[in-house]
Amino acid sequence: MAEQQQFYLLLGNLMSPDNNVRKQAEETYDNIPGQNKITFLLQAVRDASAAEEVKQMAAVLLRRLLSSSFEEIYPGLTVEMQTAIKTELLTGIQQETSPTIRKKICDIAAELSRNLIDDDGNNQWPEVLKFLFDSVNAENVDFAPTFQKKFHDKVISALLQTMEDQSNPRVQAHAAAALINFTEDCPKSLLILYLDNLVQHLHVIMVAKLQELIQKGTKLVLEQVVTSIASVADTAEEKFVPYYDMFMPSLKHIVENAVQKELRLLRGKTIECISLIGLAVGKEKFMPDASAVMQLLLKTQTDFNDLEDDDPQISYMISAWARMCKILGKEFQQYLPVVMGPLMKTASIKPEVALLDTQDMENISEDDGWEFVNLGDQQSFGIKTAGLEEKATACQMLVCYAKELKEGFVEYTEQVVKLMVTLALTVSRVRVAAAESMPLLLECARVRGPEYLTQMWHFMCDALIKAIGTEPDSDVLSEIMHSFAKCIELMGDGCLNSEHFEELGGILKGKLEEHFKNQELRQAKRQDEDYDEQVEETLQDEDENDVYILTKVSDILHSVFSSYKEKVLPWFEQLLQLIVQLICPNRPWADRQWGLCIFDDVVEHCSPSSFKYAEYFLRPMIQSLCDTSPEVRQAAAYGVGVMAQFGGENYRPFCTEALPLLVRVIQAADSRSKENVNATENCVSAVGKLMRFRPECVNVNEVLPHWLSWLPLKEDKEEAVHTFDFLCDLIESNNPIVLGPENANLPRIFFIIADGVSNESIKSEDACSKRLANVIRQVQTSAGLWTQCISTLNETQQKAIQDLLSTA
Template sequence: SLFLLPATPRKVICLSDWKYRHAGLMALSAIGEGCHQQMEGILNEIVNFVLLFLQDPHPRVRYAACNAIGQMATDFAPGFQKKFHEKVIAALLQTMEDQGNQRVQAHAAAALINFTEDCPKSLLIPYLDNLVKHLHSTMVIKLQELIQKGTKLVLEQVVTSIASVADTAEEKFVPYYDLFMPSLKHIVENAVQKELRLLRGKTIECISLIGLAVGKEKFMQDASDVMQLLLKTQTDFSDLEDDDPQISYMISAWARMCKILGKEFQQYLPVVMGPLMKTASIKPEVALLDTQDMENMSDDDGWEFVNLGDQQSFGIKTAGLEEKATACQMLVCYAKELKEGFVEYTEQVVKLMVPLKLITSLWWWVSVGLDCFISLIMKRVRVAAAESMPLLLECARVRGPEYLTQMWHFMCDALIKAIGTEPDSDVLSEIMHSFAKCIEVMGDGCLNNEHFEELGGILKGKLEEHFKNQELRQVKRQDEDYDEQVEESLQDEDDSDVYILTKVSDILHSIFSSYKEKVLPWFERLLPLIVNLICPHRPWPDRQWGLCIFDDIVEHCSPSSFKYAEYFLRPMLQSICDNSPEVRQAAAYGVGVMAQFGGDSYRPFCTEALPLLVRVIQSPDAKTKENVNATENCISAVGKIMKFKPDCVNVEEVLPHWLSWLPLHEDKEEAVHTFNYLCDLIESNNPVVLGPNNSNLPRIFGIIADGEIHEAIKHEDPCTKRLANVVRQVQSDSFDKLQKLINFL
């Protein structure tokens, strides 16, 4: 594109005819996504240049400049926001004051939405006062214009801007809540005319997003009024036309209200569920037409077509598809938030969702030839259907094991079939993840011999396909047409394959954790392929996930796991100091579970692993962002060796070093293990840990306080209570830090 040369856009856009300036800016908006790499190096110059045109005398040029800023904010997020927040926010707010042109004002607000949606919270907070001031004053003016003149374009965008700012600011929006809520409620209550339905829908969205941002305690003062307004709209739901924009906004708003109110939302389900199920059950209208009939159907009918040959076309009507996808996602939300409170609806939702995983997956072959937007919507439906399965099982658990088992039987065959047939990798990964979570919910005995046989064949096929695809990519890299663009495509394929590999690991993890050593004979069908993953010449993601699978075998199938030691122990020990931090982390975790669960056979290997773990921990870059998780797993593994295999190590010698490496911040699971061991040592009055005359107590209390500050352990975890008790037992008024910690706990 000519616009990739800095001088060229300046030359074209600065021509005297406003049409050239408009066209140049619109072209600049269109090329960002496709020319991301080329534009990034000159983005500072481009942004400064485009901002000048927000002052252009012609409104269409100002409109185009807003469009370019908004599009770049999306295409280059979040780097765009980090680099240009000061100048862009100020320029857009100033442009929103353009009272002489509604379209420019509205587009400036739209660009602000794009900017704030992907803006890190920390960057937005300093601008909150100024943003709120401008948004509120504009809303007041435009609300008066709506009443007096009936104009609504800018108000629609401003309401969405307010919602976007609140969504990003979260609890920091609390001081501004009372400034906006009365006016927003007024709009919902009074904007009942047909021409205002989009404004009303956006305002409903805004109210629910603000409620979610500020939290239940603040929102409760208006919750009753808001619920009554929503209920009134819901009662009139049957009177709304199929394409009424309020429908999708209402469905999403109910889900947010569910998140805000929690269990209290259950009382509204009888009103909400009927229309929601109706929307989720929409069956898209399809047709097989000859070419002549297809050409006779106008675009206004909302049909999309894909050619199946010279004479025939397959068509699908798009009306209601997006609402269907949103409704399915909301059903997932209700199941997740309400749990047993949703049990009355689990059966009908399961009967809706299970077929959606399979039937719509068959449409994928057609949808790839349709408009990309339709394909994405259909993908959302299938993903929501898959995601709902384990959540619905959790909901149904309250009705007892027999009911739960019946529901699982309805799901299980369909899930396994979908894993074997789903062609879209994004949907496939969600189905595999869902299946793994379902097994965790159901536990030992949920799969019969036929299930295991079919599943084993499918997983074997996925692993063989993984290796085959890697070989094919290597062949393509030797092709004469190989270039940067081809490599980018191959890397995308590789990322997709690796993600499916992670889901194979998820399924095996759920099976090992549920069935323990009983499942090992079945697993041996896959063993050669897993061993191949951890060969030294394999890419690091293969070795990472191969080690993770053997970690699970050691953790859940010991002592029987040791019969596979010849396949994985040496690679695992060698991987502790691997160049890849992900591989180091998987190996270190494996040593930890070896010490904790592995039994006597693993003792020599724990001893051999110790100096390797220490080498990683003491390396100069051990705590850098890319290395810290691997390092913390090494620290945790040293702790587990001392706790569970103390005869493999000189505990008194290692313990002071281990204490100096604490606390752990990043890996929450390993932090719990580490703090529990620290509690063990303090409760047993370990002299090495406490030091002479308890001289180490300030250091210990500092570790505990630091872990609390960084939220290393969740408050509901029993370890938190242990830490509080430890602190109280040895409290001393001489430690100010201790007193603060006690008050906090």
């Protein structure tokens, strides 16, 4: 006992702010033998009298021990000791009262179970399976989806067996809940193997429980079974079609008849189930029932005003409507007058808010249902999150309607825009939905003409720019920036006035300066004596967030350049030195990639005016063609391509210089490996653009046969279209090198075209698809040549050629 108390003291010292105390504690901890460590740590985690922070520290260390030193320690333990550890963990999950510690014990159990799966996939801890079936309420045990792959046959049969235990409804309900968790993460290919057996069992149980509801009024198991059916249909998708008629009559019966107050949750879950099944099986199968289902939903909707605010049916109804919209498409428009009232009401719920100083905040915990946004100056904006889940769902549904119905949604755009603009200071999910809706609503409004569209944009624009400057959550910020960029692309030249540009310039400058400052701070933390693996993990997460925001700065600049062309260059100059800083050779690869992408846009959209900045970016761009990072190579190769296409005379010597470097990348041994293929394809496309737009820089006759041998492009669809356009030019001009002596290269050209169609690099709407179809039709006039070309293709490729002929 004294030893354990000393160990608690040691754990406390490991968390000490005093460096000397902590270092000494770390040395002492490191010298404890591994087997003793496990014993002490497990006792600490399970000791009800130990302080919470001590238990948390012990749990973190125990998981780390099992993760990093499992092979050295665990096999050396006695069988009794191994059994005791497993038992203690499973008991801990059931008995621990602190959610934080219980979650950590679940993590330890998950780590141990992973280590106890042998090379053949056999589980050496069968008790954990039984435990899962008997006690599915343990939170967040992280086994999916590996768990599904290893144990699917045992799990499904055991769960179905347990679900049929009519004598114990609570166990049945737990088993159904476990099945939901299992099927949600189960790969479709695995679920299909058991689908027939699974569905037949679920049907038998549903029918029995429906009878039970009618006779005894018991509903617990039926609620879970309905959700299980929905989950299976959601994963199985079109494979659920054969079972559709087995379930739909009973489900419609429940919605029609489960009208009592105590059956509201069952009715809501059944509505969800019907709409998920409809989405899974598709419009064709669902259509005969769609009208009846819509009438049932409409009836519920008509009674909506009588529903209490906390009625569980509300959120299920809102989501079901959105799924029905996806199934019915444009035909859903007729139901909007009924749907929009309650949806706007839910999306407009006024949350409880408060402006608090830091001292007040300490008295309110986030567990009490409050979320905080730091406003600086010792102040925070607090928002009560209760009821906001429905609000967030409603906002996402509005986004769904705008996306699916486009001009069919125009009647509602004004009121929805006004609502979305006011949602800037609510919880993150709502702010994300509000941002996402903006470009979609502009698309909906287009049908009313430019004046209406411009008015709507003016209403949004200030709010979006302001939000980019003030949004504290990086996930929400990236969505707002992305939406703003899409809006500018939609609205085009003239959509921003001088005040907008001034404010936007200051904000983007601030974002770039913050990016560099954050990198410096992270480098300083790496020199700190507290630095360890966990700190590095946090720093890498921060770095990823920062880079993601940088990509959105690039998105905004791309939309501004593509809309305003060279007119925007004087405004851009305030950012120029910061972009130049991004492409310095000592910067991380992501900085160089996105810095080059921004200069690519300058060349593409502002040429030949872009050449005045050539001193800043041309040398780095040429050198980056052979960079070790494929992302940097790709950005540089794209830059050479647009230089050739749009750059003008001044870029000619650089085009000549770039060619051998591009060829070197393409011909490297690993150029087509997964991580390199996109960069390589951009190099192939750039070589094509050099031959097409700057033939004086290239010995075309010498390069062309090589270029043909590098086709087709499979990954980068945009660049593939450029290569096909050029290929059409060459074929239509009867280029002898491309066609070969006596058209000997035509079978190869057919292969390239067929691959492009089957790989979806050529779409029917692309201009080149008609040109390629004409090439094929010309070959069809010569029977011998046609047979020769088609006979070299496999079945898929032959079908692709036929598809092209029928659609283009």
